[in-house]
Amino acid sequence: MRTVAARTAGTEPVRSVGDSARRAFLAILWRDLYVTGKEFWVLLVQVALTPLFMLFIFAKVLVEQGSVSAAYGHNLLLPGIIALSAFLTSLQSVAFPLVMEFGWTKEIEDRLLAPLPTDLVAVEKLLMATMRGLIAAMLMYPIGALVLGSAPWHPDRIPLLLLALLLGAWVGAGIGITIGTLVPPARISLMFGLILTPLMFTGATQYAWPLLDTMRWFQVVTAFNPLTYCAEAVRAAMVPTVPHIRPWISIVALVASAALFTATGVLSFRKRAQS
Amino acid sequence: MSGTSGVDDAPAVEVVDLVKRYPKREDNAVDGLSFTVRPGEVFGLLGPNGAGKSTTVGILTTRLPATSGAARLSGIDLLRDPVSARARLAVVAQRPNLDRSLTPRQNLTFHAAYHGVGRADRNERAAALLEQFGLADQADAKVDWYSGGMAQRLMIARSLIHEPDVLFLDEPTTGLDPQARLFVWDRIGELRDRGVTILLTTHDMNEAADLCDRVGIVDHGKLLALDTPEALTRGIRAQAVLDLSVTPAAQEHLATLLSDLGAVEGVERVEQPAASPAAAGAQDQGPAAGDLPATVQIRLYLSADPALVLPAVVGLLSGRSAALTNVRIGTGSLEDVFIDLTGRGLR
Numbered sequence: 083m084r085t086v087a088a089r090t091a092g093t094e095p096v097r098s099v100g101d102s103a104r105r106a107f108l109a110i111l112w113r114d115l116y117v118t119g120k121e122f123w124v125l126l127v128q129v130a131l132t133p134l135f136m137l138f139i140f141a142k143v144l145v146e147q148g149s150v151s152a153a154y155g156h157n158l159l160l161p162g163i164i165a166l167s168a169f170l171t172s173l174q175s176v177a178f179p180l181v182m183e184f185g186w187t188k189e190i191e192d193r194l195l196a197p198l199p200t201d202l203v204a205v206e207k208l209l210m211a212t213m214r215g216l217i218a219a220m221l222m223y224p225i226g227a228l229v230l231g232s233a234p235w236h237p238d239r240i241p242l243l244l245l246a247l248l249l250g251a252w253v254g255a256g257i258g259i260t261i262g263t264l265v266p267p268a269r270i271s272l273m274f275g276l277i278l279t280p281l282m283f284t285g286a287t288q289y290a291w292p293l294l295d296t297m298r299w300f301q302v303v304t305a306f307n308p309l310t311y312c313a314e315a316v317r318a319a320m321v322p323t324v325p326h327i328r329p330w331i332s333i334v335a336l337v338a339s340a341a342l343f344t345a346t347g348v349l350s351f352r353k354r355a356q357s
Numbered sequence: 358m359s360g361t362s363g364v365d366d367a368p369a370v371e372v373v374d375l376v377k378r379y380p381k382r383e384d385n386a387v388d389g390l391s392f393t394v395r396p397g398e399v400f401g402l403l404g405p406n407g408a409g410k411s412t413t414v415g416i417l418t419t420r421l422p423a424t425s426g427a428a429r430l431s432g433i434d435l436l437r438d439p440v441s442a443r444a445r446l447a448v449v450a451q452r453p454n455l456d457r458s459l460t461p462r463q464n465l466t467f468h469a470a471y472h473g474v475g476r477a478d479r480n481e482r483a484a485a486l487l488e489q490f491g492l493a494d495q496a497d498a499k500v501d502w503y504s505g506g507m508a509q510r511l512m513i514a515r516s517l518i519h520e521p522d523v524l525f526l527d528e529p530t531t532g533l534d535p536q537a538r539l540f541v542w543d544r545i546g547e548l549r550d551r552g553v554t555i556l557l558t559t560h561d562m563n564e565a566a567d568l569c570d571r572v573g574i575v576d577h578g579k580l581l582a583l584d585t586p587e588a589l590t591r592g593i594r595a596q597a598v599l600d601l602s603v604t605p606a607a608q609e610h611l612a613t614l615l616s617d618l619g620a621v622e623g624v625e626r627v628e629q630p631a632a633s634p635a636a637a638g639a640q641d642q643g644p645a646a647g648d649l650p651a652t653v654q655i656r657l658y659l660s661a662d663p664a665l666v667l668p669a670v671v672g673l674l675s676g677r678s679a680a681l682t683n684v685r686i687g688t689g690s691l692e693d694v695f696i697d698l699t700g701r702g703l704r
């Protein structure tokens with residue numbers, strides 16, 4: 083029998099599980115940062131184009147034509163669109179790649195076999211997606227201002243704005259991971275129609291939730307979409323004069339949704355990783 | 358050796374009554390498998406399609422949960438402490454799973470980073486491995502541009518960069534051309550010399566016979582046999598064979614020649630290997646249709662020592678002016694053992 087002693091790499095320091103998990107987590111995070119950075123314009127095109135066109139048509143073209151008042155763009159649509167970018171960017175930027183990585187390309191296997199708990203790989207995905215959503219929203223603000231000519235600005239309310247966007251992006255990330263690990267690759271286009279479209283239009287991004295009281299049933303439906311609370315909180319921060327759900331209610335609802343979808347995301351990621 | 362919870366003189370891999378049933382499936386994909394791989398050993402899992410080889414590798418590399426049973430890697434409980442185990446193992450999956458968002462070189466360096474290899478170290482190792490695996494020229498191309506064989510080589514290089522104690526290779530040479538296969542075999546040989554434990558799965562009998570210290574034959578998730586390749590072939594078909602390439606005299610009748618050969622003492626059975634390429638080629642060169650082919654392949658199954666039978670065979674052939682162009686003395690091959698154990702049915 084041969085001996086095992088003759089290993090070349092006797093230089094590696096003895097390492098604890100926690101230490102190796104921490105290093106692996108950072109390396110995986112760095113991988114995603116690197117890949118996102120390399121293809122950031124792809125991400126921008128992917129996610130910013132829809133909101134941008136919406137803003138352009140509804141807050142510019144229709145205003146020019148006199149069909150919509152100028153206040154609509156500033157007061158309702160722009161805050162809604164910024165919330166939507168945070169939510170949708172984080173959701174899509176994690177859901178689509180996950181479907182592919184788990185399905186056809188199996189690319190994720192190498193990271194799943196890194197020396198860290200599988201749940202932490204999910205947490206890393208969540209973190210990255212949240213970051214991407216936040217960046218997209220922060221880009222949408224100045225871009226929206228350019229499209230509209232100006233944008234509302236309340237420096238004293240920036241903490242609320244950031245908190246709302248952070249939570250909105252986080253919820254989007256949780257939903258994205260859940261969808262991305264539950265939907266089989268062949269169903270990816272179905273997911274778009276069946277999940278994303280309703281989410282986009284029942285999220286109070288194009289209208290104010292309190293003003294829906296004339297359409298009670300739709301108001302109730304909308305109350306179940308976490309995006310509603312993000313849009314409402316962003317409105318509370320950007321245009322406090324427009325009727326909005328009280329910020330603390332929105333924040334509580336967002337935190338609860340974030341907790342819920344983080345749990346479903348991590349659980350379904352774990353399940354998908356082990357099959 | 359590095360690591361925290363492993364026991365150093367423990368078996369490299371230890372599998373006890375391992376069972377895996379996929380959800381919504383009636384049968385167990387792995388059905389009570391038990392075996393042990395010694396440190397430094399090259400261990401082969403041989404089995405037909407769907408035997409449960411990849412499933413076993415999946416469990417042993419912490420990718421799949423087991424339904425029941427136990428599995429340990431260098432004494433680490435794979436099912437309870439997968440994170441420690443991952444630091445010590447590496448796997449080359451059956452299907453390509455390279456990171457397509459990264460270049461080939463980055464596939465190596467990032468993988469090393471996941472495993473905590475420092476920056477200078479990992480760049481150096483990546484360059485050396487790319488060189489060694491003949492990929493240095495294309496190290497910064499797109500992974501998508503790689504051919505199947507190149508991707509396979511890159512995956513093997515990647516598995517080595519964090520210097521694992523136990524390496525799992527799931528059909529490492531399937532789909533490779535002969536050069537690439539020999540290349541991979543050489544690398545496996547080097548790793549074994551360095552003391553890396555290797556568990557590989559294969560359908561290739563030569564691969565199993567040449568590379569593996571011991572081979573386990575599995576089917577339907579069960580271990581059917583486990584031994585050295587020599588012992589397996591010796592044990593199950595003790596029969597020796599003589600493979601002859603013969604050019605008979607022009608006026609010879611093949612049928613009589615064959616029956617006369619069959620009558621030689623110590624010859625049990627005469628067969629013409631059906632799909633032997635030499636025979637097929639020889640037919641094209643035959644002088645005219647209906648005539649004897651120039652060279653025929655004949656296999657004699659022996660009941661006695663080949664060394665005793667051969668002189669009689671040679672004598673018989675030369676007595677009839679038949680030229681003997683090639684002789685191979687063979688014992689039953691691993692393939693015979695394999696078919697014997699797993700049957701001829703298609704999976």
Ligand SMILES: Nc1ncnc2c1ncn2[C@@H]1O[C@H](COP(=O)(O)OP(=O)(O)OP(=O)(O)O)[C@@H](O)[C@H]1O
Binds near residue numbers: 357
């Ligand atoms: N994800 C899965 N879900 C359900 N059944 C599966 C799954 N993967 C494999 N199986 C089944 O488990 C059994 C063993 O499959 P496995 O892939 O382990 O075989 P294998 O020995 O690697 O075969 P091959 O030589 O073709 O690679 C097969 O019957 C297969 O159909």
Ligand SMILES: [Mg+2]
Binds near residue numbers: 411
């Ligand atoms: Mg397989």
